[in-house]
Amino acid sequence: MEFKNSLVFAQQLDAIDPLRKYRNEFHFPKVKGKDVIYFTGNSLGLQPKRSQKFIDDIMKDWKDLAVEGHFHAEKPWWDYHERLAAPLAKVVGAKTPEVSVMNTLTVNLHMLMVSFYRPTQKRFKIICEEKAFPSDQYMLNSQVQFHGFDPDTAIVEVKKRPGENFWQTQDVLDKINEVGEELALVLIGGVNYYNGQVFNMEAITRAAKAQGAFVGWDLAHAVGNVGLNLHDWGVDFAAWCSYKYMNSGPGNASGIFVHQKYLNNNEIPRFEGWWGTRKETRFLMKPEFEPMENADAWQVSNPPVLSLAPYLASLEMFEEVGMETLISKRKLIVAYLEFILQEIDKETEGSFEIITPKDRGCQLSVFLHGQGKELFNYLMENGVITDWREPNVIRLAPAPFYCSFADMYNFGQILKSGILAKG
Template structure:
């Protein structure tokens, strides 16, 4: 696309956008009586306009049927979570029986590591990206300690080369090969929360398996944002939250992926619960855990129906929009923001705003992480005061994420205009 630095161009692109009507399916925060420019879907997605109805429907079922709601009504609760499997499997590139929705992200990460982090005196190391989101760091540290190892010995972090901010795939593979004989697990984010780098998950999976290790992914910033092919890549497991790009509400339900190749593996441990017991015999209340088929067998606790209802409202929108359409618009929107920021730097005569997210569109999603070289906190405050909602990360980074479901080219143009105004 040949971008132009003008409001007229942005307006023209919005008029041509095949997804333009989806914006009306979300509730946009207001700023002085007008829609705010919301560029923070990487942290919390917007509320679907239909969310209230989905919640009300389940409240009405509770009111009218009470406990019988588990078995009666239009959407019996007992299998309500299964209504989401088809939608979620498309988003993460999996078979329907390889995914389920349950719990919250870090809880799921711990539960999956019960199965896939099996250290011994020879193989006990975990490789992960340096500067991973703290939840992942804490989870790895506590898992390693639980198994009696020292995190300093067991956790291998991969950092960028000197003077760089993002990782090279060949460096990741080299590190995996370097520790191959002692490696138990490779655990990476799909997208690094700070830089916005989308890792080559297929290459990481192949390298980990060649080293004899399991591989899992935290897809908090990737699910609903970039194309994923978990089944085809052969990843062993993955988990994600749904309240960022998948708009399920603050603290919304999480999800997991377990590759079907592990379904019949009786050697895998798991922390079991009644909700993960095989469905045809669940109500016999028999002793001895017999897992449900597929990823559902990793469930532990009763499905939270109201959280599932919120997620279902958003998944209906994703189903209508289509993943290919969303990715195409995402790349166009993010590319436009990159173009405008670079144009401002060129006109200003110096790199006031440094984009640290990869330039290659295939190595990023919606998010651009921007280093402000002067008065960073004041610039962020100016944006907020003028209705541009982004995300601040110490010491000087503003994260801006134009989400294709509800953001427009005009949003992007006006946001960069406000960045320029802050400098002036």
């Protein structure tokens, strides 16, 4: 498709957008009385309007039924989380029993490490990407130290090549082969939070499994954004937050994936709690733990239904639309945003550069030359909600559910005005 930097062209794309009606399904903040151009769905998705009813239903059941809501609500609370598994499995490319929802992301990574980081004196090293998201770094360091190893030797970071802004897949594969029999685990963010790069999860998983290592993925920036096929790739485990592209609300519950081959297994180590034991015998209060036959075996507490309600509301939309349609629009709108940025860059004589590679999802990270945070502040003051990352990067994520092609054009005009005003 030959793009044009014009409002008319953008509006023509919006007119044929199969997701155009979903823009009205979300609440937009306003600046100067107008809906913002929202580029931070990679940090916190907008609120779906239908979330309110899902929450109100629980509040009404709590008011009318009190404790009986666990069993007699229209959506009983004691198994509320089970309603999320099937639609989530479609989003991540899993079998329904392999998926559960509980806790928050880093908590779940810690819980899963109990099962999948089992170091020995010979096989104890973890491979991750250079400058992983800080929470992952803290989690890995503390896990390694808990097992009595030195992070400086146990954690192996794959670095970017000098002068490059993204990782080469071959460098990851080479590092896996180099560490070899000392490798216990590969744990990488499937989509890098800083530059928006999508790692080749299938190839990396295959290479790590060939070395006898476990493989896990932090999918915080991947779920609801890129195509995933966790079961067929042979991934051992994964976890993700739900409040970015999944639009479930701030700090909301995390999803987990555990491969089918580890389910219904009494021998695998894990931290156990009441909600991980079998539903059929849970209220017999037996002293023996009998794991659920699915990923719910990793649950420890009853589901936080007020948190799960907006997640379920958002998943209803994912069910209606399907990941294939979302990904198709995402590719087109990100390509159009890239085109707009390139056009504005020509008009402003090289004021910035895109550091996101072609292996990408919904995010373009833009390095500013000589503009600094003043330009970011200008964008925010003029109704463009974007994200600043030190030292000089703004992240732009046009989420396909609610961002329009006209947003991309209008953003370009605001960006150009900001650069010229600060020039």
